[in-house]
Amino acid sequence: MHQNDVATGHRQAVLQAVDHGFEEAVAFLRQLIRTPSVNPWFGDKPDVTGEGRVQRVFRERLEGLGAEVDEWEPSAEALAHHEGEPGYFADRDFTGRPNVVGRIPGTDPAAPALMFLGHCDVVAVGKGWTVEPFAGLRKDGNVYGRGAADMKGGMAAALGAIAAVREAGIALRGDVLFASVTEEETGGMGTLALIDRGYRPTAGVIIPEPTNLNVAPLCRGIIWGEITIPGRAGHIEITQPAWQEGGAVDAIAYGKRLLAAIDETNARWRELPEKNHKYMAAPCQINVAEVHAGTYPSTYAHDFTIRFDIQYLPAELDEKGGGGRVREQVEQLVRDFSTGDAWLAEHPVEVTWLVDADCGETQDQEPIVTSTYRNARELGLPTRIEGVPSHTDMGLPIKAGIPTVTFGPGSLSIAHQPDEFVGEDELREAMKVMALTVLDLCGVA
Ligand SMILES: [Zn+2]
Structure with a gap:
């Protein structure tokens, strides 16, 4: 599907809605950062550890957007048939660490669905911070905190994009899904549980990990x-x-x-x-x-x-x-x-x-690649197509036959570091690219 299939009026309306809803998206990102969700594997302080609290924040936001919510705790026992495959670890405990998926139904149940897939866990706080890691400080056009780039910024942008489509009053043909999984930073079992539950968004998956707004059809x-x-x-x-x-x-x-x-x-x-x-x-x-x-x-x-x-x-x-x-x-x-x-x-x-x-690669000609790339370029961004040098959760959906790209605001080089941040300009541009791509891939009813 080519983006020009979507009427210019709809595209303008959704871009205006992004600008209009931008402050709300920043506020939501700061709320996410203020809700610490360090992966328990790191053994950080108990008051910042665990994903349950931030998953409640995602759930409330999704319900506010009119989504049907699916929430469940993955279980190593139930996933044991994946033993020996990437993403499976027999020793992981998901008590109090649910996956959360919201579905905003389109008008046509048979139309392809698009999913944004992000992880809500963050790495340990570590040393060397000059700002509070869980305050969500907003300063000089950036938002700071653990997870700002990796990847609460990208997830706030995706939800902001979904909100903008709704705000613009545009009905979509296909479903839009937003998944917030646990347990990415130490292996990817949250995404394994998501795929195992049967989610197959055929229009594709966008993983909003930090790529500096480049489109990555490949991760290593x-x-x-x-x-x-x-x-x-x-x-x-x-x-x-x-x-x-x-x-x-x-x-x-x-x-x-x-x-x-x-x-x-x-x-x-x-x-x-x-x-x-x-x-x-x-x-x-x-x-x-x-x-x-x-x-x-x-x-x-x-x-x-x-x-x-x-x-x-x-x-x-x-x-x-x-x-x-x-x-x-x-x-x-x-x-x-x-x-x-x-x-x-x-x-x-x-x-x-x-x-x-594991790794994964989506072919260049897949609409999820061409649409994301074209929307970014048409907004005047210097977006390139390039691979993610590290691992993201791309491999698991790709193995299940779902075309997947990684695309998001912020820089991978600041992830996992002290004074992690995401730029507000990038956040806004990411929201616009994502909102336009939702129109392209789900189709306007
Ligand atoms: Zn990440």
Whole structure:
């Protein structure tokens, strides 16, 4: 469907309604920030932890917009048939952490429905704030606070867009849905529960994560892993006997070789087509983020451990929809590293996988991509089509056959940081793009 199918008068009316309702959207965003919803996994202070409070705020807002609301607590037990798939974690408890979905019915039950899908959890507060993280401070054209960019700003914009369509008095053919899920920041099980419940908005899903108003039809998968090389502690100043005779083994010496092997692998990956994508500025790499070894200066390190982050693209998805093939590449690297070494043959290097968050890609020609992009450009925004370098919840709806884009106000580079903020101008532009895209994809009755 082309946006020009929607009459200019309707488009003008909805843009005016965005301007008219903008202060209300900012006020709602500040209310969301003032309602802390740190994901319990982070173990932050109890008074800022848990998503239940903010879900009540979303529910009230949706009911105020005339939505039918579906609210339920996901359950690891009920989702156990997803064991081994991205987004499933057997140990997660959703007590007091419901998903909330609002549906505003269109005039034609058979018409395609559009869904905005956001996560209501935020990461831990952390250190270094110069403003109150949960005050919703409004200053110099920005709104500050934990979750301002990731992603309460985007969710406030989406609800503002829905409100503007209503305010403009425009009846839509298809349903508009707004989903606020829990548990994204630590794996995506809230979205898994949403898809499992049967939601299939065929016009598409917009995830309003911060993209600086760029349209992202692609997000990368993320794998976290840990490698430990065993050594044997011993006095560092003496000449050690061979390890077979009980001598020390310097785990750091092995560690340096492992890091060099990872560098070589990264250099090779940079040239591989499956590690690159036209919508990604950088290739997929193994990024070592933590190194742990040693106890005190006069002793050889007893072991050497690294933790790393790997990105991957849809071209390398395995049959379960995860990064199994990429994990196997790392396991092969470790086997090659260990081959021919007598110590490692008896004391194997250990590889542990911590996280595998999937990726997804929607084809360029899907209306959810073309409409969002064209609406942004026609508003004069410098919007580009580019991938999200990190993980978003895109993969799960895409796997269920729903075309999905990530598009939202704010910057991913300020997410998860102190003094997180979203710009009011971006918020307003996001609302306009979203409102116009609702008209395009749901159709005016
Ligand atoms: Zn996010």
